[in-house]
Structure formats: C-alpha cells, structure tokens
Amino acid sequence: MTVFVCAGCDAVLSSQLAQVALPVHAHQKWGHRLLPVLMEPGTYAVDSEPSGPPWRPWGEISEDDAAARGVFAPASLSFGPPGAIVIAPGDARGTVLIPDRCGGYCCGLDGRDGLNLACAQCGQPVATRIDDCSLWQAVWFVPNAVRALRDNQPTGGITGWEWQKWQAVSPVAPDGSWNPQWAAAVGAGLAHLLAASEGIPVALPNGPITDTFDHALNALLPTAAPAKTVALAGPGLPARESTRRILLVPQHPQTGERWLASTTAKTVPMPAAAWKQLAFPGEALLLPVTGGLPDGVQRDDPLPQHPWEPLRPDWGVFLHTLARIPAVREPWLRRIYDQVKEHPYARPF
Template sequence: MESGTYAVDPEPSGPPWRPWSEVGEEKAADRGVFAPVHTLSFGTPGAIAIAPGDVRGTDLIPERCGGYCCGLDGSDGPNLACARCGLAVATRIDDCSLWQAVWFAPDAVRGLPADASTGTTADWDAQGRPATPPIDPSGAWSAQWAAAVGAGLAHLLAASGGRPVALPDGLMTDLLGRLLDALLPSGTPAKAVVPAGPGLPVRNSDDHIFLVPKNPRTGEFWRAPGIKQSFPLPFDMWRHLVAPDERLLLPATGGLPDGVIRDDPPPMRPWELFRPDRNVFLYTLARIPEVRQPWLREIYDRVNDRGYAHCF
C-alpha cells in the first residue's frame, strides 16, 4: 500500500476457516467462488489494509509475533493492540515474500470522516500518479506487475473462450505470450487483444478482447458501450502498455547545445523470464464464473495441482 492510501477487502477474512469438502460447491458459488479452494474464510468481511508506516497508537502483542523467516506473517492472529485499551485491532504482515500491510479487523475499528475533504473523485484523471515500472532497479520483474498480470491473465483466459489469442508485439507479448502458448491452443482464428480506455476509440468486434484500465481510486473496470470481452490492469500499468513512450511535459528553459547527444541510461532489461503471481492467478480465476466451463476448469486444475507449473 502507498502511504496515505487504504483498501477494503469485501470478502470475509480470518477465522473461522472451513475446508472445501465441508463448504461444498453450491454454498461456495453463493459466496462467489466457482472452483475448489483449500479453505474458505467465514470471518467478518470488510478488513481494511493500510501501509505499515501509517499506523499510529498501537503496540505489538509479543506472543503473536510469529513469522516464517524475517518478519511477521500473521499466522498467530491479530498482533497489534490498541495502545490505550489493549484490544487486539490489527494484523501486521511484513515477512519475506509477503505483501507488507497492516490489516485492521472490521469488527474492532470504525471509520470516521476526515476533518476536510481531500477533493478526490472517482474519475480517470491519474496523470499525477507515479507509474510503476515493470522492471525493478535490480533487474528483476516487478512483484506488483506479477500480481496484476496474474489477475489479468485469469480474465483474459475467460474472455478467450478457449480460442487462441493474438497479442501486439512488445511488452505485452513478453508478459503474456509464453503463458498463452502454454495454456491455449495454437492456430487460427485467434482473438486479438486491443487496447481500450479513456481517449481511445472502441473498434468493437466479436474477435476482440479489450485491454482496459482499472480506475485508480475505485478499482472498477473501465467500460464502454459495445465492449463484451475485456481484461483489466491497474491504470498506470495499462498506460505503460498503451503508451510506453509517453512522458509528462514539464516547463523548462533553454536546451541542449547543437551537436550534444543525450546520455540517458538505456531502459532496464530483465534477467529472467516473466512469471505472473500464481496464487493471485488462481485466486482470481476461482472467482470468475466461466471457470466452471470444462476447458477452463482443466487449466485451473492443472495449475493448481502443480505447485511450480512450468509457465509460472
């Protein structure tokens, strides 16, 4: 989470947990889960995530500070208590390989209105937001991109209907080409991935799958009349794919002398093949109704049964 932001998980989280064999397909489908998962939470929905550095007025609970390796993993339950009353109110997670966040229990905290309006609206104006580059300074692929593409891949497979998918050349092929070759049949006719979003025309066709952005504040998918099949990515990542050479114009004076060549560093290149986040992919695909179709369920089971499936 970025400092100063928060997110709300609409699904139940935390104990009690019930195994899939006990829940059953019908009750799981009522919860919006359409493929087998190990367990389902029947805790309280509405957990609130914020950046760990934004937390104030809490103390760690020493006996609940278990972790796998280098930090806290939250497996012992809420590990942050209110500094005033001692009530367990949140779970801090910062172990290695886990997303760092503090999750406030929805039945232990309540929201209060801010003293003044922030002036933010749920529009598509995100020009001031910093873009997340696909490659970290270390040369590794960004974990944020791996998670976002894992979720987007689940929607892309569902939109494909089991047909081949044609990707535009460039970064999108680097991210998804190898995966689609492994998971979908080859040949023609293929469905073409076409960018769509604010400021772009919609050329609707039954053979198009539209790459659309998520609203940077609400997380809602961008929609337009005539769009039937789409897969989403966060706004800044969508913009990076749609306009990779776009630069924000800043006021400047002067310029380089004639004959002087810029010496900007070349763009970073990854040192390994891209792999989407397998867990995010499975989590998302299990919650898409199309996964009940035999061909897509076979993909779900294949990836789920192989802990280190070759394409992940």
C-alpha cells in the first residue's frame, strides 16, 4: 500500500492506496453534465505521459521528437513533468483550496488556473482538484510535489487474471444515454481495431462485438470482402490461434498488461471492464436457482436498459489512442485520423 506525503514538509496528503492501471477515460470530456468520480476509493493510478504546461503545438515539434515520445500523428503536446498521480477526491488528506485558482467552465473546478490544492501544513501547491461538468471528478498530484511512502501491506486486489472478480461496465447509463466509460473504451478499442485491420474490412461475430463495432467499421473502412475475422480471447475463453484472426483481449485492471493470447494473431486491447461485458454479457446469478416461481407470484425484475440513440465512440479518446499507434503513419490510417480530427462529430462519432 502507498501513502503520498508532501515533498516539502512530509505532511500526509492521502489515505492508504493501491495502484491500478490508469483508466482509458482518465482525460475524457463528455457531454455537459456532472460525471462520477474517476478512481475507485482506495486506489491510485499514474499517468506516464507528461501533463500540464507548457504546451507546444505540433508545428513546433519535429516528427522524430514526437515519435520518441510515442506520438505519431499531429497533436498538441505537453512538456510538463510526466508521472501525474490521480486519486479519488475522498482519498485526499491535509489539503486546502487555493482561493484565487478556483476557475471552471460552469459547475465546478477544471484546473484552468493551475494547481488549486495546497498542502494545509506548509502551503505548497501540490495538486489539482477537478469536478466541473464534462470531466471525471479527481485529484491529480503533481509528481515533483509529493513523495510516495510504501509499506509491505497486501493490497487485497486482483493479482492474476481472475476475470470473475472484474467488474463489467454497463454500456447504458440509468437515464438511457450511453455510459461515457463505455464510449471511451469503445473509442480506444476502435483505434486499435482499425490499425489491426490494415485497412481491409473484417468479419465480426454475431452478438455484442457486432453491436459495438460494426457501425463504426462500416463508416471508416472500404466495402469489400472481409479478409480477417474478429474474435474474443482471454481468461475463461477457449484458446484461439490463427494468423487470420484479430483477437480482442483484456488489459489487466491493475497492471494494464495486455493478455498474451497468441503469438501469431494480432491483438486489440480492451479495458478489463469493457472486455468482460463483451465476453460475458449476462449477469451472473448470486445464488443457484432451481424450479420456478410459486403460483401467483409475479417477477419484478427491471427491464433491460436500451439506449435512446446509436452508440457514438468517444472521438477524443479515439484520436488520443490512434495518435499513439505507429501504424497511424500509414497513409490510409492517417487519412482517417485527419478526417475525424477535422470533423469530430461526423459519422460514426
């Protein structure tokens, strides 16, 4: 377990936390409503990329320098420090708001004025609280403002590929709109799936995969006979080996490691929660049930949720992911990247 303390005075700034993979929707902007808390209580994640000012436009960066940072298509890049640490606001300790840095778009704080949380003991700015509409609620520690104190206590989390313990993400929100977490996972998965297709149409299996990706692939790939098939692979599923398959595989929820399902087939990583929803869409019963209901007893199960509009993958997450896949330098895929960047709300987004 890990506790973060102020680098200036050693004051405790967080509760005990266990590290998990950075959520794919960590920097997502979605709609104009308040979003939930980004991180589960008792967890933290680290963003390996630089974040915060100064920012430099693509025209001021050489392609070689950008590629060395893992970015292969035009994007504005941060030249701030890498390694920002994100936690749930409820896990922050010993911090106070900086009154003159509390700007936001309309409903809360969005970090536009820079670090807005200071150490309550020494006054050093240490983090940014985010809770404005369209943004996931979080506290982001600046890496050089805090230190991590680790102990040998077990985290109690998932250490292996124990997919039964993973929490599947519901595609549809309670109000009938698409879950932004699902839209982000699909946007990232679509970027990897396009790259794996090599610009050639692919055959999708009937079921959740087709419902999720078919509309987008039809809009972005040419019409022709499919050359490869897409299938799910991962823990709890039969092994699949074929050079003509593209496999949708899970990323470990704690480490972010991709399931190494095959050494020959191309793999498309999906967040564990989204992968489980695709692989095992039915809800598991908590207790075994035998027989039927007694006479005169009516079921009161809620009806399945159905969205009130077609699925739109998150275009921002799609572009962010695609820009970090080397295949985007291929002319056909670069055209898709540029097209979506210029018209982000066109079909299928």
